[in-house]
Amino acid sequence: MDGGATRTYQTQAIIIKQIKLGETDKLLTLYSPKFGKLKAVAKGACRPGSKLGGNVEPLTHSLLMLARGRNLGIITQSQIIDGFLALKRDLWRMACGLYVLELIDSFTVENNENRPLFDLLLATLHRLCQADDSEIVLRYFELNFLHYLGYRPQLRQCVCCNLPLRPVVNFFSPSEGGVLCSSCSRKELISQPISVDALKILRLWQNCDYATAERVRVKSELSLELKQLLQGYIRYLAQREFKSVAWLEELRKTVIDSGGETE
Amino acid sequence: MTFVAEPVTRLIEEFNKLPGIGPKSAQRLAYYLLRSSDEEARALAEAICALKEKTRLCSVCFNITDRDTCVVCQDSERDHSKICVVERPSDILPLERTGKYNGTYHVLHGTISPARGIGSEELKIKELLSRLQDGSVTEVIVATNPNLEGETTAMYLRRLIGPLGIRVSRLARGLPFGAELEYADDMTLSEALEGRQEF
Numbered sequence: 001m002d003g004g005a006t007r008t009y010q011t012q013a014i015i016i017k018q019i020k021l022g023e024t025d026k027l028l029t030l031y032s033p034k035f036g037k038l039k040a041v042a043k044g045a046c047r048p049g050s051k052l053g054g055n056v057e058p059l060t061h062s063l064l065m066l067a068r069g070r071n072l073g074i075i076t077q078s079q080i081i082d083g084f085l086a087l088k089r090d091l092w093r094m095a096c097g098l099y100v101l102e103l104i105d106s107f108t109v110e111n112n113e114n115r116p117l118f119d120l121l122l123a124t125l126h127r128l129c130q131a132d133d134s135e136i137v138l139r140y141f142e143l144n145f146l147h148y149l150g151y152r153p154q155l156r157q158c159v160c161c162n163l164p165l166r167p168v169v170n171f172f173s174p175s176e177g178g179v180l181c182s183s184c185s186r187k188e189l190i191s192q193p194i195s196v197d198a199l200k201i202l203r204l205w206q207n208c209d210y211a212t213a214e215r216v217r218v219k220s221e222l223s224l225e226l227k228q229l230l231q232g233y234i235r236y237l238a239q240r241e242f243k244s245v246a247w248l249e250e251l252r253k254t255v256i257d258s259g260g261e262t263e
Numbered sequence: 264m265t266f267v268a269e270p271v272t273r274l275i276e277e278f279n280k281l282p283g284i285g286p287k288s289a290q291r292l293a294y295y296l297l298r299s300s301d302e303e304a305r306a307l308a309e310a311i312c313a314l315k316e317k318t319r320l321c322s323v324c325f326n327i328t329d330r331d332t333c334v335v336c337q338d339s340e341r342d343h344s345k346i347c348v349v350e351r352p353s354d355i356l357p358l359e360r361t362g363k364y365n366g367t368y369h370v371l372h373g374t375i376s377p378a379r380g381i382g383s384e385e386l387k388i389k390e391l392l393s394r395l396q397d398g399s400v401t402e403v404i405v406a407t408n409p410n411l412e413g414e415t416t417a418m419y420l421r422r423l424i425g426p427l428g429i430r431v432s433r434l435a436r437g438l439p440f441g442a443e444l445e446y447a448d449d450m451t452l453s454e455a456l457e458g459r460q461e462f
Contacts, residue, residue: 017378022283048439054448058378058411083449088411091418098377098411243380250382254423 008067011035012081014121015060016101020046028056028075030064031104031121036112040066040073055080059087059097061122086129095251096134099244100124100141106238107149117148127210135223140213142230143205151237154178155203160187167196172229174236192232198225271297323394325370325387327352335367342366347404348391348420350374350413358406366404369394374412375419383419391420395427402430409436 013030021027026045030038045052055078065077087093124141159178171185172194278289321333345366371386407413437455
């Protein structure tokens with residue numbers, strides 16, 4: 001926090017989680033550009049006539065006025081900057097959005113500023129509203145999300161012997177945080193093969209903006225490989241399964257056969 | 264609390280577990296019951312026991328009932344071609360109070376919540392689909408709460424039920440009575456505009 005003497009302060013934030021607190025209040029988890037993750041109480045937000053109501057639902061970018069409380073901040077005013085309506089009216093896109101929020105929530109700590117991460121989160125939610133292929137949006141997010149948190153995977157040299165990687169099938173090691181050449185991979189127990197194409201795409205996405213990343217045509221087998229690779233790495237770092245991934249998989253299986261649905 | 268008799272401490276601890284009851288309120292309730300008549304205390308104890316022993320879920324709609332099929336499902340006067348899907352048994356009460364609905368209900372016992380890891384398997388969705396098999400139902404009204412989880416559930420149900428040729432409707436969303444336009448959120452306001460009606 002900025003430590004000022006003022007009792008109230010203003011910040012924009014993306015609401016990443018809410019849980020009901022008591023009969024009518026909500027405890028919100030926010031992600032803000034200046035203070036990182038924050039927790040705050042929205043009093044009376046569950047009442048039908050509440051002035052906060054829909055402004056503090058997850059997947060909303062709002063401008064908030066907060067009063068410093070003894071433990072938690074209290075939201076006194078709110079105004080929506082972007083409600084991401086296209087996201088909330090589409091089952092698949094909403095599930096993607098919730099996955100992004102879960103990653104942010106589980107990898108960040110409170111009051112730790114990370115402006116690039118906030119910008120990435122905001123841009124990703126905008127992209128999910130428009131994108132035809134949400135898989136690319138998610139993979140680009142995951143890769144850059146890892147970078148801004150300090151887990152950028154090493155993709156140019158072997159993480160063990162440091163020699164440049166040859167264009168053959170190499171091995172990705174979550175515990176080493178990068179790619180192993182085929183000779184070093186024998187020493188590492190947990191590693192999975194990474195194809196030449198997958199490695200090329202990851203290298204490109206690590207160093208380009210989204211507009212360039214989006215232009216790459218990714219075939220479905222390659223898309224699956226990239227997904228397993230990045231999600232496997234993230235799962236290893238978090239040492240747990242993500243609940244929203246299970247829901248994404250369920251949707252993939254049951255109702256969505258061709259990418260996304262729109263009303 | 265060694266200087267307080269064990270039964271009193273035990274009751275205080277039990278009350279303390281209830282939602283919204285802190286240690287002081289728990290104490291006050293326990294001492295109130297200690298002072299009250301035997302009948303009053305016994306009536307409360309019996310009511311609590313009956314709550315668990317004599318209630319069960321309706322075999323059709325999964326509302327809470329004291330028999331195999333609930334009053335609503337047994338009522339031949341009601342319109343059995345309409346099913347209103349709600350999250351919790353307590354959601355039926357306000358809908359009944361309006362006096363505007365004469366169909367039947369289906370209680371899901373929760374909503375799909377990706378954030379809390381609750382998928383469709385944990386809800387009574389399969390049971391709802393099997394109720395739709397015989398072709399007598401013409402409309403399913405989805406009355407889940409208008410929040411992220413309620414919307415997810417509603418959209419999921421529409422994807423499952425829509426292909427069966429049954430009408431799926433959703434409770435209208437708009438401005439609540441007594442609200443102010445200035446403070447309405449974008450989603451509510453845009454839906455209120457889209458769904459505006461001549462009057």
